[in-house]
Amino acid sequence: MPEGRAWLAVAAGGLIGTELRYGLGLAFPDLPGSIPWATLGINISGSFVLAALTTVWMARPHTAFWLRAGIGPGLLGSFTTFSAVILASDQLARAGAHPVWTAYLGLSLVLGLASAGAGWRCGRLISRNRDGRP
Structure with missing residues (x-):
């Protein structure tokens, strides 16, 4: 049953992604009133990886759906979450750190989009190189 295999893969991936995110949050705790760098790094790196993989998978539609x-x-869905961005922004705003939360939101959007664009380009390069094209 393909749906069952995909469901189990999403559950297992979600467990791994959440644990990675939680562990990085513990390893790199946020300083009060400052940009939450760990969350920013997690979301930017996740945007890059997801865009790169999606681009490769589009070039190879035979990749197993469950994978x-x-x-x-x-x-990656559990590793990167926009809700963490909003929660951190809300906490910074409530603490009166308006320039910080504004910068954080701007960085999240701009760097996330730039990272996804870079991931897309890398995914295209990977797909071309695997097909034997220069």
Whole structure:
């Protein structure tokens, strides 16, 4: 049953992604009133990896659905969350750190989009090189 395999892959990927995110949050705790660098780094790196993998998978549609589901929405979906950005922004705003939360939101959007664009380009390069094209 393909749906069951995909469901299990998403659940397993989600468990791994959440644990990675939680562990990085513990390893690199946020300083009060400052940009939450760990969350920013997590979301930027996740945007890059997801865009690169999605681009490669589009060039190779035969990649198993359960694998794409487990890594995409499962692992990377739980590793990167926009809700963490909003929660941190809200906490900074309530603390009166208005320039910090504004900068954080701007950095999250701009760097996230730039990272996804770079991931897309890398994914295209990987796909071309695997096909034997220069």
